[in-house]
Amino acid sequence: MSKVIWLGSTQLAPVPAVLAGTGNGKDFKNNLITIAWAGIVCSTPPMISISVRPERYSYEALVKLREFTVNIPLASQAATVDWCGVVSGADHDKFAEKNLTAVQGSKVAAPLVMECPLNLECKVREIVKLGSHDMFIAEIVAVQVSEEFIDSSGRLDLERCGGVLAYAHGHYFNLGKCIGHFGFSVRKKAGSVIRK
């Protein structure tokens, strides 16, 4: 169990690999930016953060409009996610070139990617300058789910469709087998005696 000590670096894993939708289809064109520096930061109200370099094409729209969407892709959409993270919206219409359908959110003007199974509509509450990146802390004001991913009990079921895309140490992954539900380590086995 011996350890090697390295300099500090961004080795958290896995992280999400999502398409943030920016713009409003008018003065700021609809664009997509691939984001791995994203995380949930609060449960009530539901809040997310995404971090973006100020030199990115989407940055100005984020600062001016203070709205974005987070579009969670399937593992099968990895190539599209990767491409949207490599090219710039200054030179490309990412929706058109990847045959993605942009639809305005129900509570934000920013575009949803209809082809992604899960879409979060986000309103920026705070911008924190950190260094290479600015962090946009936003409330998730609505969620949209593709109907085919809702099971018969009305719940989200992404697993039956191959699951969502993950990112770890520079590589894309799908999710493998489900190990257990939160709390599985203390759940009583069927037929076990309950101790009081």
Place this chain on the structure above:
Amino acid sequence: MSKVIWLGSTQLAPVPAVLAGTGNGKDFKNNLITIAWAGIVCSTPPMISISVRPERYSYEALVKLREFTVNIPLASQAATVDWCGVVSGADHDKFAEKNLTAVQGSKVAAPLVMECPLNLECKVREIVKLGSHDMFIAEIVAVQVSEEFIDSSGRLDLERCGGVLAYAHGHYFNLGKCIGHFGFSVRKKAGSVIRK
């Protein structure tokens, strides 16, 4: 491609499922808190955020000491991670009860979990109150890696050992197959003609 609109909720996926190490082994005992509300927030300097409810046992140590570790578990450690997220450090010595080895960081007094392959040493730079959770924005000042996860070229190779634990919509997962490296969608195929 029709969508159902839900209320805003914390549906980002996947997210990490990590053990944050808190305390200093003296006035604040070494403890572990399972965190899924974590993300990378800046590349330079390397920064992470973790979000913690003020009512959690670890909260006071985080605020007073302004240091923590992030211990990234393997999928095979899911039951330990789950248990550490269900019970409180007020009632349990989590290191002792799960046979985990606590070692002080190289740059922080907070305990590393030696049995986790990857450990991030973190110093809090900013605390942001958001609602149910406070977000601790921290610089990753050092990384420790278990020697057996470093390959012959000196690089981290978590994949050959089953990979890290992921969390999505209340369930734990391992990572499945690797789909590609960042940039794979635009990489030239071997033998292809380079267009100039």
